[in-house]
Amino acid sequence: MSELPILEKSDGVAWVTLDRPGARNALSLAVNRELTRLAHGLGDDPDVRVVVLTGAGEQAFCAGADLKERKGVAAADSRPYVDAIGGAIDAWARLPKPTICALNGSAYGGGLELALACDLRLCVEGVELGLTEVRLGIMPGAGGTQRLPRLVGVAAAKELILLGRRIGAARAKELGLVLDVVPAGELRGAVDGLLRELAGCAPRSVQMAKSAIDRGIDVGIDEGLRIERQCYDVTLFSHDRDEGLLAFAERRPPRFTGT
16 A cells, blocks of 8 residues: 555546545655645646645544654754655645645644645534644744745734644634635535536636736735736636637626636
8 A cells, every 4th residue: 555645537627635544644755755746747737627635534634744754863864854845835835726625634734734735725624723833842844834824814823833723623714724614524515616616717717816816925016916917918818718708798608628
């Protein structure tokens, strides 16, 4: 049993499932390298419009870094592990296509950082989420200190990170950390609902809008507007733009092709 993430593709959707339920889907060196490879491949795959990331089992989406694997590894020798988890999460954050994280269970440390690298997050009732690294003598090092405050605000991020707090699903939704909370048996249906919504949107438009947001969030308003216009022009001269206007005039659903 390889315990590497499983990839399944159907109708323009790629499902990636962390497949180490016995280890609470912890991120081993091999898993991180595979996640990086998958992210790069899916980003370049013309047949994939949306990517969904989830975990196997019912206990955890991802417990974070595989600390058992790192046990006994001296700090001076830990760089390959740190680089691998950071590289995997950055690769997911840079995927040009919309990404959905279906949190089938709790997520801590690097597991939550991986979820933060996705565009939309859904979770099941009863989960706990937390960046608890300060309770282990370290700190978030795979994007948590940067992505969490951008998502929920500085004050809430400091509360969670500096205190190493774990929060439940209801608080996560209140903060905007997750889009919605659903019963465990309804997670797939909730994801399918988002997929139907995305299917009604032009693929290139969604990708360009994501790019404008991601590239513009850290620059001044003038540069952000320049980026937005640059991305807008990509959609302006597209077949889907013409199809969208025609469909509106003919009062029918558009048939977008991503061109």
